[in-house]
Amino acid sequence: MxxxxxxxxxxxxxxxxxxxxxxxxxxxxxxxxxxxxxxxxxxxxxxxxxxxxxxxxxxxxxxxxxxxxxxxxxxxDLGRGRSLEELLRGEDARAATGGLIATARLAGQLHARTLGTQSEYELIRQALPPRHQRVRVENARFLLEHEGRLLRWLAAVGAQAAPGLHEDLEAVARTLADPGPFLAFTHGDLAPGNVLFTPSGPRLLDFEYAGMRHALYDALMWLVTVPLPDELVARADITYRITLSAQCEAAQVDSAWTRARATVALARTVNLFQWLHPRVLEEDREWAPGLSERAALLHHLARCRSLLAPVEGFPGLARTLETLEARLRERWNVPPFVWPALREME
Missing domain, CATH: 3.30.200.20 (Phosphorylase Kinase; domain 1)
Known part of the structure; x- marks a missing residue:
């Protein structure tokens, strides 16, 4: 050859x-x-x-x-095609909307068809130079080991942690480490640029952060990470849930579903404050193309608050993030990010 x-x-x-x-x-x-x-x-x-x-x-x-x-x-080679990001940055609202829904369905198929396959995946991964720690355990440890970075943000805006913050972080970390019925193979970096639309349908690219973890880790793309209209978030969520429910009974139970969404949303929102330094208070920078760090932080806080609303639990963490959001909104007046293709939906 x-x-x-x-x-x-x-x-x-x-x-x-x-x-x-x-x-x-x-x-x-x-x-x-x-x-x-x-x-x-x-x-x-x-x-x-x-x-x-x-x-x-x-x-x-x-x-x-x-x-x-x-x-x-x-x-x-999958051939040439347009990514979901290119669709969202284009001018065709129908193509962008259809692309997001197709991505949610693709993620649901990935997770539904890899539930209970952790042993098979580990055989492949550990046959290479082995990983000393599973990715889901790494995610859980990072959340707990860097709690101080969240506290640093609170101090910077003159706020205090609510009672029970640490215990709630521990509860979230336990779920990340052991997702139970939601354990599946995940892409790990399901960004719009990593979804390619080919003649054979949408395909996922770049599995550098892949591994067995909570299935809804990938759903964070539309639930929390990427700014999208609420209507489109709801459509992606139900599409993904229906697809995953074919093989995951827990996804069929409303209480389990809402708690799973809230748990991964909490983890990702805290992670963002762990990744970004409070110097953002003094200088805003680009976090992703067209989206500033301040806009990303406020978007994560608002989406997390929305996903927590129907859930009982995590009171210390919820109140802490609500206080942080209020203090940041007092300081910042940041216009929301809108994808060019979705302007008419806002």
Whole structure:
């Protein structure tokens, strides 16, 4: 098999991605991924693609081969297409809306079809240079070990933590570490730029943060992370829930569903305050293209508050975040972010 006509697609500190034509091989075009600096992310990416391929799930690019020593693996090329982010930044509201709903359905299919497969995934991942800790345990530990970063924000705005904050964080961390019936294989970075619409349908790209964790971790994309109209969030949520419910009985129970959404939303909102430094109080910077750090923080707080409303529990954490939100809104008057394709829906 000979490769020709290489095309550089991405060159970052973490990885290099090249498309190449194949002479005499089983597929006409392949994608080569070389992970340079972050071995864990590179191996998680490779393991995720190999896992889906072995299970026959055509939800991402098909894994073809890998060489750990070379830090290189090969994928089938999905062809050219538009990402969900490109649809949202376009002018076609119908295409953008349909793209988001299709993404929610795709995530539901991914999770429904990988419930209870943690042993199979671990066999693939640990056959590579093994991970010393499961990704869901890493997520839980980060939440607890960096509680001080949330307290730093409270001090910076002259607020105090509500009683029970630490206990609520521990409860959220326990669920992250042990999601029970919601444990599934997750993409881990379900951003609009990582969903590609191909002639065969939507496909997921880049599994660098993939692993077995709470299924709704991926649903955070529309629930919390990406600013979207409430109507569209509701449509994505019900589409995802219906798809996941085909295999997950817990997703059929309203109380379990609302608590699961609130739990992952709390974790992600606290994480954002752990990732960002209070210097944002003095200087706003870009968090994602077109979205500032201040806008992201306020959006996360508002969405988290909405998802917590129907849930009993987490009173200390809920009151702490409500106080933080009130103090930040006193300081900031940030216009909400609106995707170009969805302006008429706002």
């Amino acid at each position: 000979l490769l020709s006509a290489p095309e550089l697609l991405k060159e970052e500190s973490r990885s290099v991605v090249v498309r190449a034509q194949v002479r005499g091989g089983p597929v006409p075009v392949v994608i080569l991924k070389h992970f340079r600096d972050d071995l864990v992310c590179g191996l998680d990416d490779q393991a995720g693609a190999e896992f889906l391929t072995r299970r026959g799930l055509e939800l991402g690019p098909r894994f073809l081969a890998g060489d750990v020593d070379a830090r290189l693996f090969v994928l089938e």
